[in-house]
Amino acid sequence: MRNTLYLFVSLFLLSFYACKENAYPQVLLLADNLTNSNPDSAVSLLCSIKDDMSAQSEETQMYYRLLCVKADDKAYIPLTSENRILPVLHYYIKKDDTRHLPEAYFYAGRTYRDLGDAPQALDYFDKALDVLGDDSCCELRSLIHSQMGRIFSEQGLWNEARKVYSQAYRWSVLEKDSISMIYDLRDLASTYCDVEGVDSSLLYYQEAYDLASALNNPRIMSMVQSQIGKVYVQMGKYDLVKKILQPSLKTTVDRIKSGVYSITADWYYKMGNRDSASYYYNKLLGFGTLYALTDAHWRLAELALEEGKIQVAKGHLEQYMEELDSVRKFIDSETIREINSLYNYSLRESENSCLKAENKQEQIYLFYSMTGGVVMSLCFFTYFQYSRRKHAQFNLQLLRLKRIEEEQYKKSALFIEENKRKQEELTQLLRDGAYPAQQKEQIEQQKRSLYYAGKQAEFGLQEREKARRMLLDSDICKYFKEICNEEKDTHLPPEKWNLLEQTVNTAYKDFTEKLFRICKLSRHELHICLLIKIDILPKDMARLTDRSRESITSVRRRLYEKFFGTKGTPQQWDEFIDSL
Template identity: 30%
Template sequence: MKRTTAILHVAAALCMACLFSCGDGMDREAEIAAIDSIADTDAPRALALLDSMKPHMAGATEAEWSLYSLMRVKAEDKAYIVHKTDTVMLRLIDYYEEDGDKRRLPQVYYYAGRVYADMYDNDRALPYFQKVVEMADSSRTLYYKAQAQMGYIFLYQGLYEKGFNAFSKSYKYNKTRGNKSNQAYALCGMANCLQRMNGYKQAMQYFKQALILVRENGDKSYEADILGQIANNYYYLKQYRIAEKYAQQALAGVDSTTARPIYAIAADIYNKVGKEDSAVILYNKLYALDDVYAKYSASKRLGHYYLEHKNMAKAAIFLDEYDRYTDSIQAIIQTETVAKIDAVYNYNIREEENERLKEEITTDRFIITVAAVLVIAAILAVLALIQYSKKKRLAERMKHENEKRYLNSLYEQSSKFISDNNSKIEALKQELAASASKNMSLAAALKAKEKQLSNLNMMAEIRTKNRELAAAGLENSDIRTKIFTLLNDNTANDFDKKLSTEDWQSLDKEVNSHYPEFKERLSALCRISDIEYRVCLLLKVGVSPKDIATLTIKTKSAISVMRKRLYFKAFGKVEAPEKWDEFILSL
């Protein structure tokens, strides 16, 4: 097979050399077509040929330039060069949809999808892959490739059944063609979808089928990858000894492309089977990788390991590193988000420019119509802005009122409130003694005010007593006991410290039974998501932010940001996260 490929490359290179020697009269489209076949098996060589061809593109037609650009996008994709802009791709779509060779459209749509996938814009990538599936016959290569790409998008978006179906179609195509490597990729995709649906036993069948295929194909790197995935699957099934066997096989074939996932799962498995020293060796190897995610994962585990073994110096180093890499990962996520926003913004700018160019070649009548529409749009925009400003001012005023009510509620629950009222009562008694004989109506008013203050104190004392009873009841509840037992279980890994759906429902019910309308009062303040509400429930039962991060599978910094954001949403002020904790405990 390798010899055949080499012969094809030599033949293509000779063809290119002959075509280049033909001067200005050469058939550029034939040259580019010759490069197309090379890109499928040797992308770097295809890119080198395209680079050498560029000086000969002077005077090329739009059709030739478009085909040249399409082949460059393809070769870059095959060479794993990440695309960061869709400028070229948008021009190619316009050209091939309007004037170009329509037989190229499936290929154009496929690489449009790949470009948007590189830009983390799956919402725009998916429709192009769907177009490929609709246009390409199910026996063509692009059909299975598009199905595989759709499978990964569905998998990452949580649409596991759709992902499984897409990978299944990709597998069936490759089975008819006898492509064992692509069959294995599709089978692993199907298994990954099944895992997310808790179908671990069925997923195992697909992983093992994929393993047989890659072994027949002699692909050692992918074999190690699949062995690692099988070990991970047995880990989820809690069959740790079998998981250890597959992890050891995966470690024997690990390389730079598979090191991170294999080291991570193997180390976790060694921990479970009591081989802590072996686990630490792998965590150190994981930490040594030039990969921020690997360092993030390893530093946390090593920090906890040295903490448990009373080596405070090393524990401090690795836990500091964990915090640093947590910030790094958050920065990466933010950068990717900003890149996506920039991409959408740039796309809108290009669309506006296209509209402007079209307007220049239209009639005066059309220009007048557009101008009228723009004027109306501007008026509507101004009205919308005014309405938005009013709503914003109203929202800010409501947030200010929320904070005033909250602070007043805190005061009314305090001992100072009772003390202040007692001082006022004492003053009234003195005033009453002085005025009783002189002015009967004033004396009656003062006596009523004294009674009102005494009633307020009585209510404050009742509220305080009720809060004490509610806190005691909640503290002795089964669900709170279960939470703290889970958190204090030193034999369990942090990743295993999770609450079930039933546990969350029980916690919700228990908190709201002791503190009636807890949820309603939060919802009345601001819009609150499910995860934010769960954080509030845990705060109410006295769980620390660090342990909340464990139970919600979030980072410590993410929990801090969430609490700070909630205070701002409720009261319109930027405060420390602890201010939100105080508010929750005051409800």
């Protein structure tokens, strides 16, 4: 009945097609609007006018094909073939259509994400952002950053995911799209998945819930509440779980109910309320996800065994094994899909390399026929590419250095003092002002986060001092110190250097690996770094490495410039090594 209605509407609108050149039929514009508000209706409408599109211009047909992909994606219909979007994308690239090209790139990325090809999906998302240019199309920018964040999250790259989710939220705010803002806040909260980040996670979830409450949207409120309940279970705050999950139990959306009922059942089980746990586990059997069903059958089998119901337990265990087998097949298929993704990506890179080789051959032919000015231009271009690559590598090196320095700072006495100062400021803020309950709770949560971070830093500082004492008290360290006290020169065998390296890495986890991740070192440079770590003086370094004292000073100065890209003193290099 509904399809018939849309067919009638489409035929009616088709009779009023705009007559001016390059105007799209009104029915397609209507379908485009429906993709956001009612995607299922958009899919039905587009299907109903499929036969009519053959008589339209190529431009109109390409717009129709783009809308079909868009409507399917919005209606949660998996995009299982790149052949649907790539011809559309190539058409808009050829036409340099700035209106539709960003969206075509985006849905090419969505297609490859559904196909499990993360590298190709990210490439298309980046291209979509490139062709957008200015600060327009806030909605599309938000979608692109959100999809990139999910890819990073799936890979466990939480810092990268957090950055792009923040961008998605920023564009949603500019678009004034409250629904997208809620999902962006939820995604941001999910990036703080470790124990240290639960306070930040709860802040984002609470903000998302407040926004959903303001919209009076029960479905989204239930979704956010279930996520908050999951965090409370993780924190062991079982007294808060029931309170937060109670309203969510009324939801009718299966994909939300599965999470809510699963968390509720686990909570009752851990609280020792076996009857209620059994009730919710049994409910899950009707609509739970694959993982929820597996867990439910296992728990129900345990509960049946506790009651002596052997046959019931056996039935659930058999179902558990079937569900577990399905999970393994799913994981295997995901693994295979990832392997295929990497293979396909390598294949495309290989094809690109072949194309580049062919182009280079053509350039060689052209080279012999060109003038000296063209030769100079080619040399300049080569130098520019080389400089650009070196600059990119150096920026990556500085980024790694910055991360190491940030990690070390968070374990330093300076960080602890700064942390205490911030806690005192927040305490004074609470003491001096009268704030609403919600704002006061946020300040209290900030204080708790600072307190836990401070404790973590104090623990790290203690561990560092313990590691230093262990290193200096080690046999190999004492061996090197004794050699330094001897008058005669000596040649140290490789075994001693290897043992020193192992001991330093044991005391300071991955010390040498951190250095090599930033920049490659020669064996001589590494030996100097190891000697700095065990407090050997420069004059003794010269004896132990069979070099002059001036050479040791020069190497330390050169290493600082090699790592940091700027001139420095040997003492600055020693301080950096001591901080690792």
